Amino acid sequence: MAVTQRRFDPERRDRIISAALDVIAEAGVAGASHRKIAARADVPLGSMTYHFTGMDEVLREAFTRFAATIAVRFEARMAQATTFDEARAAVVDLIHEDLTGSARELVLTQELYTLAAREPVYRKITHAWMKQSRDALVRHFDPATCRMLDALIEGLSLHAALDTEEHHRAATAEAVARITTPAATHH
Amino acid sequence: MAVTQRRFDPERRDRIISAALDVIAEAGVAGASHRKIAARADVPLGSMTYHFTGMDEVLREAFTRFAATIAVRFEARMAQATTFDEARAAVVDLIHEDLTGSARELVLTQELYTLAAREPVYRKITHAWMKQSRDALVRHFDPATCRMLDALIEGLSLHAALDTEEHHRAATAEAVARITTPAATHH
DNA sequence: AGCCGTTGTGTACGATCGTACGCATGACCG
DNA sequence: CGGTCATGCGTACGATCGTACACAACGGCT
Missing domain, CATH: 1.10.357.10 (Tetracycline Repressor, domain 2)
Incomplete structure (x- = not known):
């Protein structure tokens, strides 16, 4: 289904970082969670731990x-x-x-x-x-x-x-x- | 006997506020929770919602x-x-x-x-x-x-x-x- | 073409959170 | 001295969190 395009998607990591800044701007570091950032970046939750060792790295x-x-x-x-x-x-x-x-x-x-x-x-x-x-x-x-x-x-x-x-x-x-x-x- | 003095204990509220500052200094607003503050102030968890409408007020x-x-x-x-x-x-x-x-x-x-x-x-x-x-x-x-x-x-x-x-x-x-x-x- | 290993995803678990609510407790009055 | 009621506490619930881990999906090699 022409969907996933999983391998070699360098844009994904960048999108997560951008999404993280958006979420932080709205909800603060306090309110930023893997789930919110993933949702904002339109990536699955699992991608967060895959691309980053933890929230600190994000x-x-x-x-x-x-x-x-x-x-x-x-x-x-x-x-x-x-x-x-x-x-x-x-x-x-x-x-x-x-x-x-x-x-x-x-x-x-x-x-x-x-x-x-x-x-x-x-x-x-x-x-x-x-x-x-x-x-x-x-x-x-x-x-x-x-x-x-x-x-x-x-x-x-x-x-x-x-x-x-x-x-x-x-x-x-x-x-x-x-x-x-x-x-x-x-x- | 001058012990618990449950009614009219203005000190309790103050202690909670002091404890809140301690917790915030250590863990940040992000890491401050009712439970941590209550533990630090040595008051039961229930006191938090009793004395304050929510974390915002604290x-x-x-x-x-x-x-x-x-x-x-x-x-x-x-x-x-x-x-x-x-x-x-x-x-x-x-x-x-x-x-x-x-x-x-x-x-x-x-x-x-x-x-x-x-x-x-x-x-x-x-x-x-x-x-x-x-x-x-x-x-x-x-x-x-x-x-x-x-x-x-x-x-x-x-x-x-x-x-x-x-x-x-x-x-x-x-x-x-x-x-x-x-x-x-x-x- | 078909296996294989890398790459990425879905899910389930244990911890922690805020809050609601029923009940103990002691102050006050008659 | 005992009844009554405001004051304050313990607990349990549902939501949300980060993370681990089994597994699906594909590119490349033969």
Whole structure:
């Protein structure tokens, strides 16, 4: 019956990972089960244990892909900028366009951080993500500033996403301007 | 005989909430169950449904208490400062002493944020927390700066906690100095 | 063409979950 | 001092979970 196409289906594994991200976005890591993910990916339950050693492996691969996706967009956004001012503007765009809009991405990011807070394995993923972000920034700013700016982006995005009142671009731009301006040395 | 004191035992409810925080810190919201929490609090399973309508209520009260605890410490730290420079130093201390050290608090914070990212009910808790933090800052900085500084604190704490390499106080101090120094106006 | 081994699937089991509900227990009042 | 009723507990049930394992389905080799 033209049905199964069982051997050599590399797409199956990918579909499971995508489905896992969907399920996690909707129900959280807490609510993600082999059964739900299998149903969402339209694969039999047995496929889960066949393709993955356990839920941990699914989560690790899912979040690795997720982090890579976001990081690539981050890099693309920063690569467009050529001048210092454009770089600053790009950061503001990044916070307001990319990192704030989607509830799905906010949720997935937080789920990942929660895992990373508890288990070092997931921290590798966040660490790679952070490094990739800083590498995208270092073309425009000095290394020390990159760290501060990266942290500021993180905080502003999170607060903008969780806060009820709207955050204005002007305020973000001001914050970015400040953090990228060396303070007068004093002692 | 002063023993069981079944009626009017307000301590029981509190113990359950404390136990819930312990369990969540260890096993995450995902791994927290009525049974585990009851066992940890040394109360019968039936007490869970008796004192709370469901897990949601337990989580809400637990995280409300947690957020209040952290916020109070935040306020205490900031209240010690009298001058502008002391306030800046207090912020640096806050990041390095209070917010980075404990794995338990990192985990609980992230678990809360994850819930807040998905459900508005929990966002009320984070919102109140953020407001309380900003109120503690506003004695020393202007409102706009408070928002930026609050976001910076969030980002720096998170990155310091998740990053493998050590973050130095000097870098934090520099970031705080920058964010609390108005940028030269330009247009 | 027909066997064979790899690849993938269906199912059944034991554990654990939240919740409902009947009953013990002790406080309070007459 | 004893009856009554709100308070709190033990237990049992149905649902859902991850996983093991027997077996179906096919490509390749002779």
